[in-house]
Amino acid sequence: MNSPSIKLLILIPLFFIFLKVFPSFNGFEFTNSKKALPESSPLNSAPILTATGNQVYCPGTQMKIVTDMTIVDPDDTGIDAIYIQISSGYVSGQDLLSLTGNHPTLNSSWNTLTGKLTLAGVSTQPTYTNLIAAIKDVVFSNSSANPSGIRTFSITVGQANYLPSNGHYYQYVPNIGITWSSAKSAAQASTYYGLQGYLATITAADEAQLSGEQAAGAGWIGGSDEQTEGVWRWMTGPEIGTVFWNGGVNGFSPNFAFWNSGEPNNLGDENYAHVTAPGVGINGSWNDLSNSGETSGNYQPKGYIVEYGGMPGDPVLQISTSSTIVIPSITSTVAQSRCGNGTVNLSATASNGTVKWYANSTGGTPIATGNSFTTPVLSSTTSYYVDAFEPNCTTATRAVVTATIIPIPIVTVTPPATVCGNNSTVLIASTSAGIISWFDTAFGGTSLATGTNFTTPNLTQNTTYYVEATNNGCSSGNRLPVVVTIYDIPDVSDENKILCEGIPLTLDAGILNVSYVWSTGETTQTIQITDDSDYSVIVTSLPPENCSNTKHFFITKHTAPIIEEILVTNQTATILISGIGEFEYSIDGYSYQDSNVFAVEEGGLYTAYVREKYDCGEDNDQFVVINIPKFFTPNNDGFNDVLTIKGIEYFPNASLTIFDRYGKFIKKIDQTNPDWNGTLNDKKLPSNDYWYILKTGDGRPDTKGHFSIIR
Structure with missing residues (x-):
């Protein structure tokens, strides 16, 4: 070997x-x-x-x-x-x-x-x-x-x-005032242990934090919308051509983007992405700048961020390694609620370790272990607490998980007042909790109104409404019916009444089997009045109807008539009276008329009558009509041969003096000489007009006129 x-x-x-x-x-x-x-x-x-x-x-x-x-x-x-x-x-x-x-x-x-x-x-x-x-x-x-x-x-x-999540490296390069184009070229000319550099393309939150918020400074990154305004693409690195933002401030991202508040705003042809200067808005977030940015201040480029890794031909490096720690924590909790008393299923998950459940926020013995916990029967909202347990290591602060008991609302309906006639009414209901809703169906349908009061439309027939209460999604159960019954309003009408002075008048409500309340406070069907005030009575149908209507009486006082004078002019008599009311007149006691003027053809003694039409009294008086004919014919044929003054006999001192057309005295007629035959000194006077003066002798004015002799 x-x-x-x-x-x-x-x-x-x-x-x-x-x-x-x-x-x-x-x-x-x-x-x-x-x-x-x-x-x-x-x-x-x-x-x-x-x-x-x-x-x-x-x-x-x-x-x-x-x-x-x-x-x-x-x-x-x-x-x-x-x-x-x-x-x-x-x-x-x-x-x-x-x-x-x-x-x-x-x-x-x-x-x-x-x-x-x-x-x-x-x-x-x-x-x-x-x-x-x-x-x-x-x-x-x-x-x-x-x-x-x-x-x-x-x-x-x-x-x-x-x-470590992507195996890439990030280097901030300070260079005050560098343009985006120059930064792009400089980044592409850089290598790091054989890795090809490029302006950073940021595609995840941890990458944005490390290359931006945790960088030694802020500067250019590889995004731009220079090709199409409002369409932001990565122009460098392995993500070249990838769209990461569409639009302006209120745009949207098909991938990851981390714009600062109010960005990108495209002020002054700003087509290039830049990591925002520290202290301006959200740390490590982005703003858009023009290729050169500003010449000073927060929007002057101070450098650029080079990313290494992911390019074709890059070597596989092992110059870096990594390790991780996980902090035991409750990563999520699911609280639950229920309507009314009962058990509640709660759940929680931990980043690692075992979830333990407690009745207290600190201390105590676990009451359950595991990601789920079923509470005992609860009658009120109760909070439980969880932590993530590893051997000899638990979360510092327990998370709270609440089992919410939502009281089931209890609805009470106030019986509605009866609806009288084609009218609306106000229905009233109360609830122990939540919001009341009104419906016109027992099941389903859309709510007509919410609240404790509901005003119906005008109703013409018996109608049933339904009421239900909900408290945070918990219903009171079956809807309570509210029956609205329609009753007739008592049928009364106003009256005009005549009150005769000195005579009591009976007012009658005019309807039976109801209750009465008069404006005088009396409660009988009829009352008697003696003055001309207006009166009213409220009539109310008996329970359960209790419908009311008001009848008004408009009172006019009339008095008895008194004949003050009867004016007689020639054959016309005018009856003059005093009094208040509506009157009718007669001179024979049988035939009455509304006019107080009468034509009297015959002289003589007459009686004038006057009475109030509503029986408020009457009066009468006599009067005399002296009738002087328009002509007479003294031709001895037995008809109308003498001039006779009818009615003059009722005036002892009356006289009628006759003159010719030249004012020559002809004749004087009085009680001693009651008529005239048309002669003067026993000689017949010719057919002609003759004049007269009538004196009644009782203080009345003289009456002058003329008549004719026809032969």
Whole structure:
């Protein structure tokens, strides 16, 4: 086995490996690698790193990040430095890597920003033996009372950040003011241990954190929408041409994207992706810039991020290794609820270990073990607590899982008032919990309204509604019916009534088998009134109907008539009265008329009558009509031969003086001379008009007129 031929067979393939993996400079000097030789040199090979130790971390403790570590290097015994980084799950300000033990030949330095611990020699290059011993003494701790998640530790010989999940490396290159185009070219000209560089293409959350938030600075990455506005593609690396964003601020991603708030906003033809400056919005997120960006401030390019790995022809490297720790934690819980009293099935899952259930948030004995737990019969909402248990290691803070008991609502319906006539009514219901809904069907259908009150539409027939309550999804059960019964409204109508002065008037509600409430407070069917105020009565049908209607009485007072005067002019008599009301008149006591004016053809004594139409009284008085004929014919034929003044006999002092047309006195007729034959001094007067003056002798004005003699 030690023959020269065997050794040659081993060295020949190693020689070709050395040619592929030997590091390249291209403007970068990785001082942490072995003392570098030119890339073309076949005399140096990269070391092979292997770590073991995927472990469970107990909160509040320190834990070594590996259980074993090896570094194999055929041609060297040491290297300048080793870089250990929390490459995924890093929580800045809580997570810490530190070197423990006695390692006098090494210095350690912790970078909080990048989450990286550097192990380097104090004065001389440390040996692999010393470095391996130190790596085994590197511990992880977390200051949080309740840490969670998984931490991945990358252990590498180069300064570039190593991401174990994809095997790629990331290097931030500072270069103030560099354009995106220049950065793209510079990245493509870079190599790292034989890996081809390119502007970073970020396709996952852990990659975004390591290359952005945990990078030494912010700068260009390989995304652009220069080809089509609003269509962002990776323009570099193995993902070249892959679309990762469509649109602007409110766009969408078919893959992974990590834009800052309000980005991309395309201000000033911004077509290139850039990791946002620290302190601007979300750490490690992206914004869009123009090719040159701004000349100063947060939007001035400060460098670029080179990614290595995944390109065709890249060598397979083993210059990095990794280990992980899992922090026992409850990764999910499923609370449950039920309607009313009973058992509830709860569940929880842990990142690792066994789920244990407790009745208290701290201390106590587990009441169950496993991912599921069925509670005892509960009558109220109860919280339970879970932790993830590994031997001698549990979660620092228990997660709460709540079994919610939702009270089943109890509905109470207030009997509705009866609906009188074609009207609506308000239905009232209450619930012990939740929200009341009203329906017009016993099952299914759409809710008509919600709330304790429901106003129906105008109803014309008996109608049934249904009420149900729900409390956070729990129903009160079968809907309660609410029957609305329609009753007729009492049929009454208003009346106008006449009140005769001094005579009580009876008002009658006019409907039987109801209750009465008058505006006077009386409760009988009829009342008597003596004044002319308006009155009303509320009539209400008997239970269960209880429907009411109001009848109004409008009262007008009338008085008895009093004849004040009867004016007689020629053959016309006008009866003048006083009083309030509606009256009718007569001069014979039988025939009555609305007019107070009468034509009286014959002279004589008459009686005037007046009465109120609504029987509020009457009056009468006598009057005399003196009738002076229009002509008479004194021709001795036995008809109308003398002038007779009828009615003058009722006036003892009355006289009628006759004149001819020239005013010559002819004759005086009075009670002693009651008529005239048409002569003067026994001579017949000719046919002609003659004038008269009538004096009644009782203070009335004289009456003048004329009549004719016709022969």
